[in-house]
Amino acid sequence: KQEVTQIPAALSVPEGENLVLNCSFTDSAIYNLQWFRQDPGKGLTSLLLIQSSQREQTSGRLNASLDKSSGRSTLYIAASQPGDSATYLCAVRYTGFQKLVFGTGTRLLVSP
Amino acid sequence: DAGVTQSPTHLIKTRGQHVTLRCSPISGHKSVSWYQQVLGQGPQFIFQYYEKEERGRGNFPDRFSARQFPNYSSELNVNALLLGDSALYLCASSLAPAKNIQYFGAGTRLSVL
Numbered sequence: 001k002q003e004v005t006q007i008p009a010a011l012s013v014p015e016g017e018n019l020v021l022n023c024s025f026t027d028s029a030i031y032n033l034q035w036f037r038q039d040p041g042k043g044l045t046s047l048l049l050i051q052s053s054q055r056e057q058t059s060g061r062l063n064a065s066l067d068k069s070s071g072r073s074t075l076y077i078a079a080s081q082p083g084d085s086a087t088y089l090c091a092v093r094y095t096g097f098q099k100l101v102f103g104t105g106t107r108l109l110v111s112p
Numbered sequence: 113d114a115g116v117t118q119s120p121t122h123l124i125k126t127r128g129q130h131v132t133l134r135c136s137p138i139s140g141h142k143s144v145s146w147y148q149q150v151l152g153q154g155p156q157f158i159f160q161y162y163e164k165e166e167r168g169r170g171n172f173p174d175r176f177s178a179r180q181f182p183n184y185s186s187e188l189n190v191n192a193l194l195l196g197d198s199a200l201y202l203c204a205s206s207l208a209p210a211k212n213i214q215y216f217g218a219g220t221r222l223s224v225l
Contacts, residue, residue, distance in 0.1 A: 004154070034213065034214060036216070041200075041221070042218055042219070043116075043118075043202055043216045043217050043218040043219045044155070044202065044204075044216035045216070046213050046214065046215060046216070049212075049213045089154055089155075091154075091155075091214075097168070098145075098160045098167050098168030098209050099145070099160065099168055099170060100145075100147075100155075100157065100204075100214060101157075102154030102155050102156075103154050104152070104153055104154045105154055
């Protein structure tokens with residue numbers, strides 16, 4: 001069964017901390033992996049897309065890594081800010097399938 | 113350029129009614145996907161359309177149907193609404209079905225009473 005798990009479910013940190021969000025998937029035959037941000041009651045904002053042939057992607061203070069052999073991806077956020085407070089979702093597209101399989105997300109709160 | 117637009121933003125229906133949700137993809141995008149997000153959960157895949165053909169269908173009952181028009185916009189229809197259909201319905205568009213970034217709209221919040 002193709003599943004995506006995100007740990008922790010919630011995370012609270014003071015402003016300025018560096019933090020890591022984790023995503024694990026059950027099948028190494030992935031096509032790509034995408035990280036999203038979701039603000040309460042809103043749609044999803046794409047943060048980073050990693051193709052299966054890539055090891056990492058960077059955008060500003062965000063860095064996402066992919067390790068297919070261990071079935072893991074991490075999203076690293078440097079120097080966190082209160083505006084980073086949101087739910088972060090990991091989504092995997094498995095090879096041969098059209099759909100994205102989402103985790104349940106990590107709810108991040110960054111306190112001033 | 114406009115992003116993915118969905119209408120309406122909010123909708124309240126009663127059990128047994130029918131609902132139609134609409135999605136306009138980013139200009140130039142030919143693939144549209146629909147997802148259902150229940151509160152506290154990740155989105156669940158419902159349908160994907162590319163070049164007006166269904167390319168994928170999730171594990172949803174036949175009460176759910178969709179179509180894509182020649183201008184690549186899409187409709188999601190749900191018949192015989194149940195309380196459990198209350199959710200945020202998200203539309204995503206991309207240039208092609210698999211390789212490219214999926215861009216999501218703000219969603220339609222459906223409440224079934």
